[in-house]
Amino acid sequence: MTITIAQHSAHPLTVNRFGYGTMRLTGPEVWGEPANRAEALEILRTAVQSGVNFLDTADYYGEDVTNRLLAEALHPYPADLVICTKVGATRRPDKSWVPFNTPENLRTSIENNLRTLRQEQIQLVHLRLMGPGPVPLAEQLGALFEMQREGKILHVGLSNVTRAELEAGLQLGPIATVENMYSYAQRTTVSLPHGANPGGEEVLDLCEQHGIPLIPFFSLLHALPKQLDKIAEVARQYHATPAQINLAWLLHKSPWILPIPGTSSLAHLRENLAAASIKLTAADMAYLG
Template sequence: MTVPIGSTGDVLRLADGLAVGRLGYGAMQLPGPGVWGPPRDHAAALAVLRRAVEFGVTHIDTSDFYGPHVANDLIKEALHPYPDGLVIATKVGVVRDEWHGFEAAAEPERLREQVEENLTRLGRARLDLVYLRVGGDGLLFPGEAPFAESFGALAELRERGLIRALGLSGVTTGQLAEARAIAPVAAVQNRFHLFDRSGAEVLAACEEAGIAFTSYFPLAAGMLRPGLDLSQAPPGMAPSAGQFAALDEVAGRYGATRAQVALAWLLGSSPVTLAIPGTSSLAHLEENMAAARLRLSPEDIALLDGLA
């Protein structure tokens, strides 16, 4: 017996009437190398966005610091006027510096500026879902401004009607609880994938509260793609040969790819998980979307559960 896992047709309801398909699309890979500057192929980037919507994607994840501005400009060019039901989530609390690095910028006034920039670039009067990116999961950086002050500033913008729903990215369970005491939290976006369960505690808290949990880097930051130079991966993040062998064993039983199995496992790990695999390739987009049809047996799910 097999169990169905994941589908763009599976809908998760967020706050304020928002609902998204559980298999979405992340726009981080649309800009040039290092998430900086224009894409290598402008027409191809537009084609990927349009094809994603044709596949039934109703959830696109972006940020104005992707590029900067590049991802949002591409989304507007490709999809505006936006189809009914398309939810565009964005992140604030970060800007890019002159060395192309990521810099915390979560002071209230700077958050207001970033919200306005997102509204302008995306061509919207109100943003669907805005995550406060604070880096609490340790991947990028700690936030500079007091957390409650930053989230409170976004809550005020929500009260003014500029934001429909609020989210958090890179947070701890303590920060999630602190934020919920200020305003409703519709979604959390933390690091969590087949080989990294560091977000498991936050995921459990989201599941208990009925909050959507979006995994960033659902494909292990691209490490599941064949031919990637794993020596460039951050220390401790590259999967081992044994992990790859087990994943390949499962994938072989279904005629699937590593990426498809990883996405199917992620969507099956909890009823509140969302996946936003990103790519600038039409072929990879089609591969990712096909994961919606993948069914994994309980035995294979158990095997994959043990890979972290």
């Protein structure tokens, strides 16, 4: 299964429809070095060796931890590997998440990503929206589109967007991808300590209409409370875990969904990858709802 990013552009990117998100490779609270650096590097190498060619990162993971791990594990990168990063936020020493989204901030972040990832061009950049603030969306996206014209960025996407924000973004320029929280258990807006996270269900139909891949994040971390009897029942039928059925559900929900489950465990990575081979039936999907 593959999916094409920016299919109508001069430079489309086709990737396998099961990626890997690097956020979980950091220390506690997405801060600092991994508990097991050797395993973190092996996870990245194993993912790519297993056919994963879409990796999601951000320079504020760690900070800069996942970017440096990617470069150490995989550089020089395989020709078909797409590394997607995020800008628009940063971390304070107290581990809080704060906006970093003025045009000057965004340029600083892009230059930092280019340096730490050892790239001359970022293939895909998500603008991570941090809720209402003093910097208009048009000003933020305008800065990224300017760097796209300069050749520093190939494609621009949006992350953590409401439907209205995505509609506004589409009026401002080509939006290649959308990255929102989404899972079987959590489909609409979720409140987290660092702000509200719009759900994938709110924008999925719009993404489908425009041929925009929807990339779910936190699809395992916050999903699947034990009381979800339906998904547990389907998991028993397939001799799988509920987490695997959650990933299979995302893959079957729409051909425009590109899951990127993250983990800091090599065994869990292999378990996640196995979910891609689970073929849910139409009856299964109807039962799950």
